[in-house]
Amino acid sequence: MFEVNGVLYVDETARELEVRSARVTDDHVMLVTFSTGETRLCDFTEIYDDVPAFAPLRDEKTFEEFRIDHGILTWCDGAIDISPTYLYEHSYEYAVHGELVSA
Numbered sequence: 001m002f003e004v005n006g007v008l009y010v011d012e013t014a015r016e017l018e019v020r021s022a023r024v025t026d027d028h029v030m031l032v033t034f035s036t037g038e039t040r041l042c043d044f045t046e047i048y049d050d051v052p053a054f055a056p057l058r059d060e061k062t063f064e065e066f067r068i069d070h071g072i073l074t075w076c077d078g079a080i081d082i083s084p085t086y087l088y089e090h091s092y093e094y095a096v097h098g099e100l101v102s103a
Helices: 052-058 060-064 084-089
Strands: 002-004 007-009 019-026 029-034 039-043 067-069 072-075 080-082
Touching (some): 029 084, 052 060, 080 084
Antiparallel strands (some): 067 072
């Protein structure tokens, strides 16, 4: 049970999805570990066309200079960020030797 703004709820609070770690593995591809413990493959080449704000990330040097700020992947001193939920939904399960990777 929990309370939010004076209202009691019987269920548990939903935890926000966060990025715990990330590393660039290839040309505009990252392995991202989320707060769920899952590590997922994120191919940004598939995201660029959908979101014009990410266009500066086409430059490999800019792409590689990311930070994780309060669980959110950011670039350009926070001028560009991506929602962990959006990133999760636009990523792929990652397996090593047939086994799914989790932290």
